[in-house]
Amino acid sequence: MFKKKIEKLPTHIAFIMDGNRRWATKRGLDKMIGHKKGSEVLKDMIKCIQEKKEIKYASFFGFSTENWNRSEHEKEYLFKLFEDLADDFLNEAKNKDTKIVVMGDISKFPKTLQEKLIKVQQISKNHKGLVVNIGLNYGGRADVVHATKQMVESGEEINQKNFEKHLYSYPSPDIDFLIRTSGEERLSNFMLYQLAYAELYFSKVCWPGFNRRQFEKALYAFSKRNRRFGGK
Numbered sequence: 001m002f003k004k005k006i007e008k009l010p011t012h013i014a015f016i017m018d019g020n021r022r023w024a025t026k027r028g029l030d031k032m033i034g035h036k037k038g039s040e041v042l043k044d045m046i047k048c049i050q051e052k053k054e055i056k057y058a059s060f061f062g063f064s065t066e067n068w069n070r071s072e073h074e075k076e077y078l079f080k081l082f083e084d085l086a087d088d089f090l091n092e093a094k095n096k097d098t099k100i101v102v103m104g105d106i107s108k109f110p111k112t113l114q115e116k117l118i119k120v121q122q123i124s125k126n127h128k129g130l131v132v133n134i135g136l137n138y139g140g141r142a143d144v145v146h147a148t149k150q151m152v153e154s155g156e157e158i159n160q161k162n163f164e165k166h167l168y169s170y171p172s173p174d175i176d177f178l179i180r181t182s183g184e185e186r187l188s189n190f191m192l193y194q195l196a197y198a199e200l201y202f203s204k205v206c207w208p209g210f211n212r213r214q215f216e217k218a219l220y221a222f223s224k225r226n227r228r229f230g231g232k
Contacts, residue, residue: 006216008223010176012057013049014198016190017042019182019206026206032077037208039081043088048215050098050130057131057172059103061190065139068108079113082136086116090123097129103168104138105146133169140192143168147193169194177222179215181207199225 017038024034042060049058063078070078089100100120107114117136147166156162164170175191175198183204187195201218203210 004216004220006219006223009052009054009219010199010222011055012059012173012175012177012194013055014059014061014175014178014191014195015045016061016178016180016184016188017207018180018184018188020208022182023206023208032074034206034208035074035078035081039085041208041210042085044212045210045215046098046130046132048212052219055130057133059133059135059169059172059175059191059194061135061138061188063104063136063138064189065104065137065142066189068137079110082109083113083116086113086120089120090116093120093123093127097127099124099127099129099131101131101133101169101172103133103135103143105142106136108137131172133172135168135190138168138190140187140189140195143191144193164193167193174198176227177201177218179203179218181205181210197227197229199227 020034020038021031022034023037024031046058049055062082067078068075089098092098102117102121106117109117146168147163150166151158151163154162154166169191172194174196175194178187178190178195178198179201180186181203183202185202199222201221203214203218205214
């Protein structure tokens with residue numbers, strides 16, 4: 001149990017869930033087991049965040065625009081995991097007030113997965129609790145291009161406010177705190193616009209090993225940051 005007092009929390013927290021395959025390889029396990037364990041940690045982490053009422057938004061990087069380069073076997077396994085997660089969210093939707101938002105172009109996914117992702121968003125769209133943004137076939141650069149096209153097509157005046165309305169994560173505010181697991185220290189094209197003034201935290205723990213104590217440790221580190229936003 002983490003015993004240090006956390007005096008402030010982010011409003012919007014984000015996760016680059018990295019290290020599933022490395023976690024499995026280190027244990028002599030099939031890499032797909034790492035993905036399975038990672039999906040379980042995702043569900044556990046959402047529950048941990050729901051306990052922190054000050055945190056209103058949480059964003060997770062599930063499948064990037066670059067992940068299409070992986071093997072067919074791995075992609076098929078991931079798509080099945082995403083379907084299972086969507087089913088879990090649908091089953092909990094009646095009892096939970098969590099709102100699910102899918103960021104990215106899901107038109108390239110299998111039809112059954114597309115239908116479930118659309119359904120979970122429709123069912124939860126009016127929920128007033130934690131907003132969970134999940135990036136699927138998502139890339140930060142693609143997000144900017146998508147928003148730009150949408151804004152131009154709408155005929156709106158080109159300004160920051162109108163641009164932000166067309167980001168996949170809208171109406172979530174900018175990210176306050178980003179956690180990336182597995183020891184890698186880069187953004188990997190995740191929510192580049194929304195991360196403009198975020199505090200960054202890099203954990204050496206692979207995502208399947210990231211637990212409540214690691215989460216609390218990261219939040220404590222955030223609480224000690226001095227966020228100046230370009231000021232003094």
